[in-house]
Amino acid sequence: MKKIAAGVLILLLFSGCEKEFNTVVDPLSAKFSVQSVARFDTLRFNPVDSLVRYQIHIASNTTPSSVYMNLFSPGDQKVNSTPYFLVDNGNLALGDEVANDKVYSLKVPMSSGYISGEYRSEYYASDNSGESYRLAVSKFVYDNGAANQEPVISDLVALILLLLWTRRYSELL
Secondary structure (H helix, E strand, C coil): CHHHHHHHHHHHHHHHHCCCCCCCCCCCCCCCCEEEECCCCEEECCCCCCEEEEEEEECCCCCCCEEEEEEEECCCEECCCCCEEEECECCHHHCCCCECCCEEEEEEECCCCCCCEEEEEEEEEECCCCCEEEEEEEEEEEECCHHHCCCCCCHHHHHHHHHHHHHHHHHHC
């Protein structure tokens, strides 16, 4: 009985190994392919120019009807109330350098009022039927500059320090 069970087990192992897998597992191809995404390690607030250029390069034969981005602050709070729509029209004021090069860009203002921490940008594309596809996610650290301000001595603190100093000076005399 043990020999028959062992023989059946060996037969099953060898018959299972004879299958050839030469077909595509998932025949669904990607609608849009991403070649590159703007990546920042750390962004620091600049009061002179607070605009940050976000971009995504879509390498695809299909042109999306729209490309947009959402920005999330620490705590997963969405920064923008409506999507930021990226453009590929060569408008330098909006952040795009060359029209129709499949690099979609947009300059977005970053505020000193935004909290410092890790932010996340999510890029999406919509096809002509209106269906949206998430293309990429990028994370970066944002510094609003508030932590690097020099300490300020207020009038009250200065007055107290002056009184303490004059008191101690008068005791020495």
